Amino acid sequence: MSEVNKLKTAKIIFILSILTAIFWCLGQFVDVYYFAVVGAIFEILWLPMIAMLFVLPIFSLVLWAKEKFNPKSLHLYSFLILLATGLFLMLRN
Structure with a gap:
């Protein structure tokens, strides 16, 4: 894999991680069911976001190991x- 593709993959995973974190934090602090449309969008995105919450850490850990545990x-x-x-969601309730 070339360096450009590695960097692009790392950026995509990083952005997806941030979006997943924002989604779950907003779900904890904001009443998403106040507006029906926002609640419907939240319900549609719930399953993909929970899958990303479990799959992305494993995927990023494997790719980090392939980079020889580079701290940067x-x-x-x-x-x-x-x-x-994940810890926030477990300890929040």
């Missing part, structure tokens, strides 16, 4: 964001 890698930060999001 975006895969590390993606993993940490998703780990913090």
